[in-house]
Amino acid sequence: MSRRPGLLAGVVLAALMCALGAYLYVKAVPYQETVDHGPSPEARANPYLAAEHFLRKQGINVEHVNNLGVLPNLEPHQRSLLLLGERTNMTPREVDQLMNWTRAGGRLLFVAEALWDDSTGSSGDLLLDRVRLRQLLSEDLKEPPAELIKDRYPKLTKLYLEDEEAPAYIGFDTDFHLEDPHNLAQAWANSELATHMMQLTLGLGSIIVITDAELWKNEHIDQYDNAWLLWYLSADTDVTLLFNTDHDNLLTLLLRYFPQALVALLALIALWLWRSAVRHGPLQQPAPKARRQLEEHLQASAGFHLRHNGQQQLLQTLQQDVLRRARHLHPGFEQLVVAEQWQVLARLTRQPTRAISQALSPRPKQRMSRAEFCRQVAHLQTLRNAL
Template sequence: MLWAGLILATVLLAGLWAWKYVTLTETLKDAGPSPEARNNPYLAAERFLRERSVKVQHSDSFTVLNGLPAIDHTLLLLAERDRMSPAQSQQVLDWASQGGHVVFVAEQLWDENSKKSGDFLLDAIGVQQLLTRDLDDEEADKQDEEPAPAEKWAQLTKLYLENEQEPAYIGFDDEFHLYDAKNLAQSWANSEAATHMMQLPWGNGLITVMTDAWIWQNTHIGEYDNAWLLWYITQDSDVTLLYRADKDSLVTLLTRYFPETLAASALLLALWLWQAAQRLGPALPSPALGRRQLSEHMRASAEFIRRHSGLVSLITLLQKDIQQHARRRHPGFERLPVAEQWRLLGRLARLSPQEISQTMRPLASEKLSPIDFTRRVANLQRIRKAL
């Protein structure tokens, strides 16, 4: 009991000391953006629109244009367009002309020498993007100076609305300027130095061009009136946001544009694999290690010639061999008429003129029976031995 009392007293004294001297505080630690926010730089923009009952979907490919409704629909084309083909650019413009609203970022600068920028969408609608420092306006030179605190709002882009006393302030970057070369724009938003947004009609639809879209990314949409601008240009419509366009693989491109060629190549590959595949069967006996006799080599050579050239070729070889032996053994043989040559060979081999004629006559295309072939070979061997 004594020990229990001591332990209880110690616990009470420790509790009184902690109650008097220990203060509990809460600390919030910023863990950074979530994985979803890191993968989607416009996640906050999507949630902002959904909170205002705007139907939003996003895509990672330009194929989203296929079958996308145009009426009462806004396409936020915020992805990099360096892989966008002229055909896809024309598809976007056709979609807008059918009643859709396209919002895209100017990506290339105007080249005065080539009279184009290389940005298919910009060049098609006649809008040029320039560097603000290259403008002739003297006020453009002030952008390189550090603005005073009182001039902070003067550096922002101002959007004036009808029946509104004050403009909306947007945090566009003052480095770029948009120029309407065809004078088609019906509304625009300017800062003190440059124009950063234009809206122009296109067929039955509308096109909005901006110098940059980072104002709607997760880290900047809460600044100034950036979020309000997103709601303003997408109001009363559904929204499709294209913020990342992955490059199509070679297989995807081949499947899309050359399906017949791909199918034929796959079929040829399958046939080649079938032909080259290993075939299983009984093991071949090991060849004898002993050397073959000369007669076996001769028979094998004769059999090879017979299979590839036929019996006539063997007769022809024997006839040529006899001609060569006759020229060596009887000088001047080759200058004799054919009839004299055959008469000489018949006399040496003791064969009748008819047998010599049948044996030595060329057989270019004649077919031989096994019996006729054997008789001719026997006579040719007899003639050769007589020489």
């Protein structure tokens, strides 16, 4: 009898679960949701990744390089070189190499990077100045009369082709304008007020100058006829894309991505320098404040005079002291000749004349040995003490 209530509760619970499942099955409506995680790492690293994929789908071979070091090995025949990166560090030698490569049959496309400066007669863009084109701001151009403006799409650049009724519409940045003061361009594309693309012939090859390459980046290449223009300019050739020529150095990358690690490293270096500066062993005790003995003062004074005045000065001082005492004991001593003075000193000191002669005679200028100097001082002191 005790099992029937438990069994009944289990049956009721199973029935409720079946009823809930049936209700959810009838009411629930399946749907799909797409979560946009943004550009892939490859697209973030390569702003022209979509352009490369597009050209490959058109059967064009595409390669991506980061510098002009590949130019000597790049066959110019049926080859398009697209310079889409920064060229601020380009050298005159590299410009000459590009010009020679184009004359040999290459197709060169590059972006004008600097504005023309009338005061200097150049733009600072070596490649743009070499092809003798100029880039100006569109706002500096004179606007045509309003009655002559009939453009339906003034912000789009139009490229007209033969046997085509309508132009191709391209999304160039209309803030810039290309000027051809020497009438060198053979083809061009304009917006309402400005020119944004020019093509010139150089030897067996051609040069294409554009005001910007933003229209071929991943986020813009699918707009208007931007992708078609890229294919049109590089048709029947292999394509080499060159950008990211200026790479960040290691310090810049570390500051950008690992600032905390750099701070920690600097702190460790500072601690190491502080630790290395600590003295090892006991500190030297300060000198006692008690006065030195008179003998120490005399020795220090004598050592000072010997170092600064030399041996001759000390000996002359002793000799003059002996003569001064002799003049005091024997009136008229200074008027006697040297030999007579030595005889007087021999009588006063009871020393032989030879010893007095050796003590008072002038010494040679060369430095005496320590033993000889001590003997000479001892003889003089003996004479002085005897007077």
